Amino acid sequence: MSGEFELILCDIGNTTFHFNIDGKEQKYLLSSSIPDFEEKIYYVSVNDNATAKLKLTNEDIVDLEPYIDFKTKYVGMGLDRKIACCFIEDGILVDAGSAITVDIIKKGKHKGGFILPGLKAYKEIYPQISHKLQFDLNTKVNLDKIPLCTKDAISYAILKSIIEPIKKVSKKKQLTFTGGDGELLSKFFDNSIYKKDIIFENMRRIINANDCIT
């Protein structure tokens, strides 16, 4: 790889190595081979086996986990959730991926959270109940009108079952959405913003805030 200065970040999940190299993204399945970078790699990981694999090909790697300043009484909170939330002072973080995690932060303190199924999981569940319930999700269904056909009845229920519990806890707080379905879901809330790359964004903030590790 090039010897020029690059900031290389890696978010190690349960499916991929997700690299961000000076803002450019690259994804590798955990089973595939990954590049041997010359530069230091700053990473966060929820997967020990994958971390070990990164270490085998790349010597100069820095785990950002010890630098994450996030206090919570929540037992078993994933590192990705912590990083996504760690710079929110007051608000709600919604990470809408395969699951939808909703975390509530008040005066810099994490108050807890809940976990809804992701949109893809919702879509898959209905045909498992009955083949008569197999429909595409219509994200444009009118949520102010009670549905008058099964297709709308399912789309309405999926969206309402995600939106209403979030509205219930958010009241007028600021909502930050991230994750694959974050942009879509953010549109159902007035007081919301969507941040595509909150994990990488916050990894950069952690690096900048800790001069010692750069």
Add this chain to the structure above:
Amino acid sequence: MSGEFELILCDIGNTTFHFNIDGKEQKYLLSSSIPDFEEKIYYVSVNDNATAKLKLTNEDIVDLEPYIDFKTKYVGMGLDRKIACCFIEDGILVDAGSAITVDIIKKGKHKGGFILPGLKAYKEIYPQISHKLQFDLNTKVNLDKIPLCTKDAISYAILKSIIEPIKKVSKKKQLTFTGGDGELLSKFFDNSIYKKDIIFENMRRIINANDCIT
């Protein structure tokens, strides 16, 4: 079978022949053999093949569908939903089975409805997303407190995602719950009643209201 007078009702679904013989219930899988009754059988059916099977073994059968007085603009509403709703003047009917159907009736008119996944489907969906999300549903989780562990985060999300959309449409209307999880869910609502056998109850009311068919 006995020649004494018995009122025999049959609710033919997609899994079973569900008989009610003078209040006593008997279930037969659609694939198993069913008794040859001497008495008339009043039935409703959502399954044509199973209806044909009932006709083969029992000559004197009466389809109650034509006697159901239920008007709706909803396209494709299942007969079981119609029967459950047909005597409600103003209120919400929640049938909590493999799916949870929610129907809204105002001044004797069906305004529409929506379809949530059933509790069993919800329970099955989380482990499909990740083995880390495999937990039993805790129906006693405190819904007034933001969860502080993953087990509670899932139970809270499942219950809230069912309860909140129903509360949103019900406001102060009377809620009638039925179905396998109806009793459990009814307890989360103040203005609710639970009717275990609303289908058979309403079949009897239809028979009584139509002397000609007894």
